[in-house]
Amino acid sequence: MIEILFIKVPSKIDEHVFNSLISNVSKEKQQTLFRYVNVKDAYRSLLGELLVRKYLIQILNIPNEKISFRKNEYGKPFVDFGIHFNISHSGDWVACAISNYPVGIDIERISEIDIKIAEQFFHENEYIWLLSKEQNSQVASFFELWTIKESYIKAIGKGMHIPIHSFWIDKKQIQTVIYKQGKKEPVTIYELELIEGYKLSCCSLFPSAMDLSIATLQVEELCNLFLDSTFSENNNF
Template identity: 30%
Template sequence: MPLYKTIVHNSDTQIFVWKISETEAALNATIQLQDKHLHRLNGMLSEQHRKGFLSVRKLLNEAGYTDFDLNYDTNGKPSLADGKHISITHSYDFSAIIVSSQNVGIDIEKQREKIIKIADKFIGSEADFLNIEQNYKENLSVIWGAKEALYKMCNSRSLSFKQDMHIHDFTQNINQGTALIDCKELNFGCKFMFHFETFENYTLVYALENE
């Protein structure tokens, strides 16, 4: 399938989502890669990873870029040659990118029961508003996605998902919320806003620094 969805957050920030339903050969057919990225692709043991990687290049094309515009820092954070910010995510059948002139982060997750088992590892202050009886798995998926998106925006600082990242109660809102990173040890604090939506049992979250 080609592009699954485009979200125009505003004239500066766009999100592109791909549903990966092609074969690997079909995805590969039209894509040119930098040598270092070809090397990386060839080292991926899982077909699912290779398809996720290739579909991101399709999304780059949709956004007006190619693989040759994409670079990574030593921590794996991607950037674009024209100075715009980009964040990348893939999960099973979907991949997504967000492109903006401001710092942004994105995460897509398949909703799975497993998230309930690992909730204690990443839920901190959010326990105050979470209700086990009400959309628990869905709300945990939003919190996890928001924290992953924030992590991707924070230049690989060693932040604790549980202690340093605080997602404020979003459960009365349809698709957005606010968050705070407050890490005294690293003397780092920042406010964010995030947006989320679900489709086909996946949760997509993207975050921006609070405007």
């Protein structure tokens, strides 16, 4: 099973609510959040972590104070408790994937780009596939490929230590396949069309398809969990 959680980032969170929500994460995380110049970047980062904490609290019955986030040698965050997670955010949305197997997720808002930059980032086979698309769909197809590549890299957990040209995506088959050094990678790719104007891909290191559980949450739900209910009811988000 892969749990995929979404939350829309509000344009403004009441300062008192924001500061109270921050108290539910580590001191180190709090310092990181306060260093953001753009407050919406702080919102995205905070909400992403709270989605993971919500799952651990409500599904695995782990007290919030027992939850500690660490990073592997390549900088990928992880927790104990036998689960894997990954977070992505773009534009107005934060997405989180949680599974018993290593998982990566990437969401990107579709925006205008010069399609020629794909030649710099994509494998030759991917670029040929991209140029085969109708011109009016090439930008969306670019972000389709990009999110798949990002989700795969994030699932592996080695960041940019995996050269982006070292593997390629085959979109010509019924199920999207990733090849590396001429061999099919034992991963499963999920491409989700859930939010208009965005592309979203999830990669699982489990080689067979798994059930997906998808839920969209509201900031109020996090407030009801992490804050006193009376406090959250009397504040705007």
